[in-house]
Amino acid sequence: MDKSQWRVGELASRTGLTVRTLHHYDQIGLLRPSQRTMAGHRFYGREDIARLQQIRSLRQLGLSLQEIAVCLKRPGSSAKDILELHLTRLQEQIRLQQQLCRRLEALAERFGDSEGPSTDDLLKTIEVMTMFEKYITPEQMEKLDRRRVELGEEGIKAAEQEWPQLIAAMRAEMAKGEPPSERAQQLSRRWMELVSQFTGGDSGLAQSVRTAYEQEPGLATQFGLDGQLFAFVGKAYAAAKAGS
């Protein structure tokens, strides 16, 4: 016949919990043993075991000890409410973590194969990503993702190679002073093409990107850009359109 009293150590090893955990539950009043010896040793009875089972179950569902205490204190409708609340919180958390995961995967994809000590590049890329994400809505981000898929691996690499050249060339033209030369106007056309390729012709997105560049000077300087250059490109493109 089974005994109906257990000491902490026995209970701990039977349930897989630790003695410290049971002490803790006792301390916060979540599970106080129904009996104590004169020396203060804890003795748990059958009802304590039952309660502990419930506690473990709720714990496995991710509830906090406080929430569990509420659930067990008033077995009214509170348990259901708490579980529902918990569920929505959990779903929201998962959503956020999945977003995070996508970002990390995007990073891994870009830097998974490069062997060199590219941590600097990595940090820069992360910075650019986070800055962008401040000004761009998730929907726009998705649009950008789809756009990237459409462009394909090579398209992206090509654009990444072309941009610095284009920026350097444009800066050289700007150094020659205004009005923008014929060459500058050609470059500005290509510039706008690349921008359009990037945004997929979404003007709202283009506007958001502009705002990001305006508000975050650090972002622009990452690519050797600044307001002056933007202004020059704008003039050159206006001249190009007027000339055509």
Next chain:
Amino acid sequence: MDKSQWRVGELASRTGLTVRTLHHYDQIGLLRPSQRTMAGHRFYGREDIARLQQIRSLRQLGLSLQEIAVCLKRPGSSAKDILELHLTRLQEQIRLQQQLCRRLEALAERFGDSEGPSTDDLLKTIEVMTMFEKYITPEQMEKLDRRRVELGEEGIKAAEQEWPQLIAAMRAEMAKGEPPSERAQQLSRRWMELVSQFTGGDSGLAQSVRTAYEQEPGLATQFGLDGQLFAFVGKAYAAAKAGS
């Protein structure tokens, strides 16, 4: 022209962090301002800002402050490794949380509409679920889920209604003593049918369930079952098969 020194408050409001956070970063050595006034007031320079940007970026990716410190201390290949490790951890976390979510959703589905103070039932169900999950692999769990979908809403309800009746009837037969009566043999056939319906004919699953019932006496008593009854059903079914 912008100034190149900022005080904590300014930096805090510009970055959206709190003064306390910057204090904290200073305290743990993650971001120490490059200057201090004689009175001890912190002054952050451009390079501090840059570092803070990196810190914020990595923070947004979910890295711990310690990990960030490592990333920034040795810009070797450590950053990439840490990010990859972080990604795998995150994916694992998401997986676990999604499992949890499914369980909670299953609970919500069962108890979402019942208005009464069914918290007791709720707790019992949770207990049964968690006990089962101790003995059943996730694959088997999925199999059960699919099985439930196949049975449909009504099938489940019907089985839930039938089981208690069947158990009670069987217990009555057992009280009449052995050998099992004709009626008991009939009941045992139906019993096995229901079990088979539940497990979908998966013998491994049936074995796991049996193990669960054997190892967890609390589980069986939830449904008015015990070893004696199981034994009787076994005998009755054996007699039924022998008789046919």
Next chain:
DNA sequence: CTAGAACCTTACGTTACGTGAGATGCAAGC
């Protein structure tokens, strides 16, 4: 020169325990 804002340090609170430290209890063998 003074009021008020900004700043400083110190330190406790948060979660669910882990990990000792030092003291005592309990059953068994001598």
Next chain:
DNA sequence: GCTTGCATCTCACGTAACGTAAGGTTCTAG
């Protein structure tokens, strides 16, 4: 009866990343 060894007890600090005072000093505008 006494010791040995294991189980148990009660503090009490540590964890992560800050929040939130408390109480004192410094800066800055009027």
